[in-house]
Amino acid sequence: MTTTYVSNDSFAHALGRAKVQEALTTQGIDCVDVGSYGLAWLEPLIEVDATSGRVAFGPVTSELVPHLATLLNAGTNFEDHPSFLGDIHEHSFLKSQQRLVFRNVGYAALTDIPTYSTLRTLLSREPHDLINELELSGLRGRGGAGFPAHIKWRTVADTPADQRYIVCNADEGDSGTFSDRMLMEGDPDALIEGMAIAGYACGASEGYIYLRSEYPFALHELKRSISRAYEHKLLGKNVFDSEFSFDLQVFVGAGAYICGEETSLLESLEGKRGQIRAKPPLPAIAGLFNKPTLVHNVITLASVPSLFDISGEEYGSLGVAPSCGTIPFQIAGNVKYGGLIELEFGHTVRELVEDYGGGTRSGRPFRTVQIGGPLGAYLSEAELDTPLTYEAMQAIGAGIGHGGLVVFDDTVNLREQAEYAFEFCEIESCGKCTPCRIGSVRGKELVQHLPQASNVDSDIQLIQELCDVMENASLCQMGGMTPIPVRSALERFPEDFR
């Protein structure tokens, strides 16, 4: 009997993986859990070993399993199966991608024992040497801000302290983003190894993964991988019998979008209300329990092993400097083919929406795409040719954020979306500063009232002024960036507001 690999990603679970698994077991087929390749419309996706390599099937339903079992027993004519896909790596959605951070996701079995070979190699080098190489790579924070990673690492390493921390921000709350989830569910060891490397480079011996509570499957995989790493002495005291020790724990959040903001996250991790802290001091100088703390998003930390594998210089040559390397984009919303697309920086929005996404799922005309989560801009059709680099997006008043793209067809009403942006801020504001706490409420009311307004122009003027206040006077990016979706909608789609 050939080995059968079944996607264990949340995508697959939400599309009936449990029933498929049951049907496979009934047929006497043993399954190996793997992550998802990120072709979301093909989940649950199954691969089997064939003479020519692995062959994929998807989407598989429980009804299709008996036929699959017959073919598996015969070991031939796989292409007769209605969900036959062939070699998934030859699929046009996957073939053209440049997968570095996601190199193992989908392929590697979750039960495989990791080697952490990159960490092992790097432990023979000087910590500051690693930070220099990181600088060459040009890696920037993938969580949204795009801050150069090496500056944070160096600050943490150079700040005198008896204790330093590595904190992974796995509070992936943005709509349209799921790369952190997929990575943690499909290759949690990449993250753990990346955190250990960061720990060695920065002189930190403790790490925490702050995971949002909406991701129970990711929690399961992280816990499994962490305890396995301890068992194999890849974590804990004297990793690989070196002087380096590193302890890692998962901390589960309790449902608060704002805890994705790094200072709010640290407050929450300390067991407090997740209210943000004023900066400075930066967390790299005084973070968790006032100790130097490296806070990075999942993808940033998980990029570290692959980055050192190909060398910082090589990584830095990818993309369009100073937007270096690759980033996992996520295309979602109203698209035919949604999922995860890891590419170097510089491809256009249109390539993602049209070439990968294949247009709208509803078949209706495209209207807009929101980039970078709930605090990201709504773009017009004409802006689709903008290259996806931090700089080019900034130039049109938008941002890459966490790399999520949400496509809308022509049934969308941008006034409703602007209202939602304010409402979201109202619900999720930590309440510490007035522009965000009160501005969001007044903003929502103003946008809500527009259809009945006697003087739309003066109301829009008022909304713009409110946006100015929120942008300039909010303590953090929650209030500071809420005006981005609102203003982009107002500027690009004024007809929806009248």
Added chain:
Amino acid sequence: MGERPYNRRNADFHPFMSEAEVRELLQPCTNLVGGIIHACRRLMQEFGYISDEQKRILADIFNLSVAEVSGVISFYHDFKTTPQPPNTLRICTAEACQANRSRDLIKAVEAHLGSSIPCQTVDGMTTVSFVYCLGLCPNGPAIEINGQLVSNASTEQVLTHL
């Protein structure tokens, strides 16, 4: 996996547990970083909510005032301070699901319930609430029923659970 939001070992939603037993339950949390959040989660799993009496115990264990404990609890969407129905149904309200008509789904469900979400079903057996993003964004609308994820949710499908 697919855990229920809290343990239903007892048919009763809020089984009696002595103060000593509650303290014992929370003991492992006291050594953890951010222990009070772990402790609140533990109480949520066991009881489905955190009572006033338990707030007092938390305050004592973590050397905080009851006001500080209440402050922590009220900040997080996951923590409740009143008894909850045994079942939960959460509908994603995030933009990616809106792009796939979740607004229509929500309207239909609210019409069926006769009240706006968040609310409980008339029989008091299910809490219907919103969730902001389940990370299933290409396959919206996404919902979660007692911890089970469902993609491409239809109105009919949701109504069968209400």
